[in-house]
Amino acid sequence: MKNMTETVERYTSAWNEKTSAEVKAAFSSILSSEITYQDRQTPLVRGLDAFVELVMSSHEKVPGRSFSLLAEPEYFDHHCYYIWSINIPGKGQFTGKDYVEYDDENKMTKIIGFVPTL
Structure with missing residues (x-):
């Protein structure tokens, strides 16, 4: 990715893909294979496949x-x-925030989500 704005835009739109193959294809160019993700409702997720799940x-x-x-x-x-x-x-629209760490290729390596209670 050219910059983190492009990475974040692709990441956000990847959540809207409908199949696991589409999600994985979208994520593979913007996430490290060792990506970690966590929010207050989700235990630590490690790796691309677990994140797709x-x-x-x-x-x-x-x-x-x-x-x-x-x-x-x-x-x-x-x-x-x-x-x-x-x-x-x-139900409407809810707002959340993410803190991300990324590598020299602008691939996300760690995501901490601040997810709204739905």
Whole structure:
């Protein structure tokens, strides 16, 4: 990726893909193979395949949900922060935030999610 803005945009849109193959294809260019993810509702997830499973389980738990980026990410020296939203049909839009660490190729290596309580 050219910069973290592009990486975060692709990451956010990848959550909207419908199949595990589509999610994995989208993630493979923007996430480290050793990616870790955690939020207060999710135990630590390690690796690309486990992260793809997390995304697919979110489709099952919240059918029809969609994610979007609310503002351009802020980033420097391998640290990134951005605000996103999840739209849930019949329930509305909720805001969340992510803190990310990334490598020299602008691939995410660690994501800490601050997810709204739904």
